[in-house]
Amino acid sequence: VFSQDIPADILIQVGEAKFPLHKFLLVAKSNYIRRLILESKEPDMTRLDLSNIPGGAEIFEKAVKFCYGVNFEITVHNVAALHCAAEYLEMTDEYCDGNLAGRTDDFLVQVALTSLSGAVVVLKSCEDLLPIAEQINIVQRCVELASAKACNEANFPSRSPPNWWTDELSIVHINFFKQIIASMKSRGAKPLTIACAIITYTERALPDLVRDRSGNTITTSVSIDSTTSKFQQRELLSAIVSLLPVETQRASFPINFLSCLLRAAIYLENDDVCKKQLEKRISAILEHVTVDDLLVLSYTFDGEQLFDLESVRRIISGFVEKEKSVSVFNGGDFREPSSSTAMLRVAKTVDAYLGEIATIPELSISKFNGIANLVPKNARKIDDDLYRAIDIYLKAHPNLDEIEREKVCSAMDPLKLSYEARVHASQNKRLPVQIVLHALYFDQLQLRSDKSERSTPTPNAISMRSQVQADVSLAKENEALRTELLQMKAYISDIQNKNQVGSTSARISNPKKPTFFSSVSKKLGKLNPFKHGSKDTSHIEDGNDIDHTKPRRRRFSIS
Numbered sequence: 076v077f078s079q080d081i082p083a084d085i086l087i088q089v090g091e092a093k094f095p096l097h098k099f100l101l102v103a104k105s106n107y108i109r110r111l112i113l114e115s116k117e118p119d120m121t122r123l124d125l126s127n128i129p130g131g132a133e134i135f136e137k138a139v140k141f142c143y144g145v146n147f148e149i150t151v152h153n154v155a156a157l158h159c160a161a162e163y164l165e166m167t168d169e170y171c172d173g174n175l176a177g178r179t180d181d182f183l184v185q186v187a188l189t190s191l192s193g194a195v196v197v198l199k200s201c202e203d204l205l206p207i208a209e210q211i212n213i214v215q216r217c218v219e220l221a222s223a224k225a226c227n228e229a230n231f232p233s234r235s236p237p238n239w240w241t242d243e244l245s246i247v248h249i250n251f252f253k254q255i256i257a258s259m260k261s262r263g264a265k266p267l268t269i270a271c272a273i274i275t276y277t278e279r280a281l282p283d284l285v286r287d288r289s290g291n292t293i294t295t296s297v298s299i300d301s302t303t304s305k306f307q308q309r310e311l312l313s314a315i316v317s318l319l320p321v322e323t324q325r326a327s328f329p330i331n332f333l334s335c336l337l338r339a340a341i342y343l344e345n346d347d348v349c350k351k352q353l354e355k356r357i358s359a360i361l362e363h364v365t366v367d368d369l370l371v372l373s374y375t376f377d378g379e380q381l382f383d384l385e386s387v388r389r390i391i392s393g394f395v396e397k398e399k400s401v402s403v404f405n406g407g408d409f410r411e412p413s414s415s416t417a418m419l420r421v422a423k424t425v426d427a428y429l430g431e432i433a434t435i436p437e438l439s440i441s442k443f444n445g446i447a448n449l450v451p452k453n454a455r456k457i458d459d460d461l462y463r464a465i466d467i468y469l470k471a472h473p474n475l476d477e478i479e480r481e482k483v484c485s486a487m488d489p490l491k492l493s494y495e496a497r498v499h500a501s502q503n504k505r506l507p508v509q510i511v512l513h514a515l516y517f518d519q520l521q522l523r524s525d526k527s528e529r530s531t532p533t534p535n536a537i538s539m540r541s542q543v544q545a546d547v548s549l550a551k552e553n554e555a556l557r558t559e560l561l562q563m564k565a566y567i568s569d570i571q572n573k574n575q576v577g578s579t580s581a582r583i584s585n586p587k588k589p590t591f592f593s594s595v596s597k598k599l600g601k602l603n604p605f606k607h608g609s610k611d612t613s614h615i616e617d618g619n620d621i622d623h624t625k626p627r628r629r630r631f632s633i634s
Contacts, residue, residue: 087123092132104142106165129204130156141175151187151196159207191224195243202248222258229268241275249314270327284339309343334371358393362417366427391449422450426460433468447486458491469505480507
């Protein structure tokens, strides 16, 4: 490359690389090197440090080849670095016709920036060329062309699969991706188009964090430690969330994708602003959420350990508050939102979700009831699904006492169970006595009123609740009184047994011995002339004041 016939007169160092070169060849193409030599205080400058040149020693070597007239290849991978180096060295057409800056610019216009793939590759190479790549407008040119090509491909696909362009955009840095999305929005791109690009970018940028319920990655697994640190991933996730469309365009994103983002935000410990934004989006479309979508939020990435359920609570609470606002707007009651179709669907989803997490041993009664009670009472036509979840919880937690089991069942209304559920509840030994009595009493009321409908509660079921509760309390009081009576009977019986044993032992230990007077009295008694009923009345005086009539029977009464 370098002529051996003429000795080098300047040594240029770029990083650790050193280049022995000739001043006159460099000065002929580079105005920057010419100015450094002229402004140097040394009469004969022999050393020059150009370590700050964009692209480093590899790109500087190609620039030197251009100065020496040696051919080299310009590609989409090195054209941005060569153009930046040419601008840095001031190798422009104003200084010399046909200079390196003009050549690289022609390549950008005629080759690199004629396709989406070329623009993306050039944009990717600009990541290490900042800020000069932005200053000389390479980044902006690539962003504008990439956004234009992406919008065109989204509307009129030129190859299959139709969303191939999203894979092309997913390789650039998040800052460049944000600029592309902003440019696409300014061009009027559809929300679904923007969402498709964001989803593909997220799945490729955070493959270990975007997973389904079972813990499997949606895309090819990449180790977290081998890609970026947790801090970098946190910043990346926050940037992605900031790109999501406004709430009026929320239907563009799948619910599972939003759930995965929220779980990743919880795992990466993102700020509350990021998490609450995702919670608000999920809450707004909760009627379309499935049980699996909620379970994504509730389990860690291995699919086993239970996450904190506060996010799920806030999502359900936000949806209920929204329904209350709609109910008030329509002239309803703020305290009890109307049982809309969306509310009924959410209630069914929440009950099924409770049934799935009820088997977790770490799930406390307060957390279980906290989620169950978020759904208004009138949002459940029947409580069969909630009863199933409660039964699963009681089965998974067999060590609960009667009071704790009553707390678990407090979220359920036994009068709103179907006939089949009431039959099961009446035979369920895991349920507390109060719930069983509720079910039995309700069936008795239906039998008395000759109701034929068994699938749903009767219309006056709620009005009977007070009577049922009174009967349940009365049954408990009777049970308590019966227990006390049995204890009293046992106590009296024990006392009587002790007295009988004492009297018997006294008779045996102290027998009466016959005396002289007792024997004489017995013998005289045999000589008694009134032995056969006659009595001695000699001591009774005659008189008229004695009434010999029979005594009158009196009736004793309390008046």
